Amino acid sequence: MTGSPPAVNGTLHCRDGRPCAPVPFEGRRLGEADLGAVIALHRLVLASMPAHLLATETDAFFADHMARIGRILGLFAEERLIAYGVLGLPGSDDPSLADDLGWAAERARVAHIDGISVLPEWRGNRLQRVLIAWRLREAAAAGRSLVITTVAPGNTASLRNALAEGLTIHALRQKYGGWRYLMARDLDGPLAPSAAKGCWIDAADIAAQERLLAAGAIGWKAEPGAAGMRVWFAPAAGT
Ligand SMILES: CC(C)(COP(=O)(O)OP(=O)(O)OC[C@H]1O[C@@H](n2cnc3c(N)ncnc32)[C@H](O)[C@@H]1OP(=O)(O)O)[C@@H](O)C(=O)NCCC(=O)NCCS
Known part of the structure; x- marks a missing residue:
């Protein structure tokens, strides 16, 4: 890349799931000329x-x-697009994940952390976390302080990476052809759990999670359990 310094950079240490010699990567906001590479990776x-x-x-x-309702951020190594992350900045007439959460009053400050793909060769370098953190910064810079995303309960890597970047689980809905956690992070008002009232539930147990979420619990962390991932739910402190 030439011109202005990259928005993000770092080093890759893992290739095809194995340790490798360090390979530098750089990130920049993508434009129309990159559209074909994004679609091919998707x-x-x-x-x-x-x-x-x-x-x-x-x-x-x-x-x-x-062009219109957000931006796409890209990471490059060896002069090739190796990952992209989509940030949605929906306008007042665009669909908003705020509506899925019943948070219509918050629409004006909502940004979406939308699709992401990492080239299989470069997975395991925590590039999803790089792209989530970068999109949180871009959302804040665009004046959007409530960031919402969707993650399939069975997508272990995405669930753990979103939780690690401070997004928490607020609802489960049928979307995009399957179950999705609705996860959010309010950059204006970080929440903390009420630790005394927490419990672990298997991520595959949709009914139990729906009951807890409907009662106001939030999903805060996840770890491997006896049968796949399990998620720790608790109400927010002070609620
Ligand atoms: C989800 C995704 C973005 C995560 O990519 P990533 O940032 O490289 O993931 P991480 O570095 O956090 O690694 C996740 C796990 O994959 C493992 N992994 C390592 N190399 C891998 C490889 N070549 N292929 C698959 N998984 C690999 C890692 O060891 C890690 O496991 P751990 O958490 O037990 O250590 C990526 O897997 C992907 O593009 N998936 C397909 C698209 C998708 O699911 N998008 C998200 C929709 S919400």
Whole structure:
């Protein structure tokens, strides 16, 4: 890349799931000229995973997020796009994940952490966390302080990475062809759990999680359990 310094940079230490010699990466906001590379990476990743875990996006979705309702951030190594992350900045007439949460009054300050793909060769370098943290900064810079995302309960890497970047689980809904956690982080008012009232639930136990979420509990952390991942739910302190 030439011109202004990259928005983010770092070093890759893992290739094809194994330790490798350090390879530098850089990030920049993508433009129309990058659209083909983003779509190609999305299609490659879609073809390699179960359909219920990942939403199929149209080419128009990506073009729209570059031109009108957000931005797409890209990471490059060895002169190739190795990961992208979509940030949605919905306007007042655009669909908003605030509505899925019943938070319509918050619409004006909502940003979406939307699709992400990492080239399989470079997975395991925590690039999803790099792209979530970068999108949180971009959302704040755009004046959006309530960041919402969706994650399939079976998408272990995404769930752990979103929780690690401070997003917590507020609802479970049927979306994009399967169950999705609705996860949010309020940059204006961080929440803390009421530790005394917490409990662990298997991520696969949809009914139990729905009951807890409907009663006002929030999902704060996840770890491997006896049967897949389990999630720790508790009300926010002071509620
Ligand atoms: C989800 C995704 C973005 C995470 O990518 P990432 O930032 O490279 O993930 P991480 O570095 O956090 O690694 C996640 C796990 O994958 C493992 N991993 C390492 N190399 C891997 C490889 N080549 N292929 C798959 N997984 C690998 C890591 O060891 C890690 O396991 P751990 O948490 O037990 O250590 C990526 O897997 C991806 O693009 N998936 C397909 C698209 C998708 O699911 N998007 C999210 C929709 S919400």
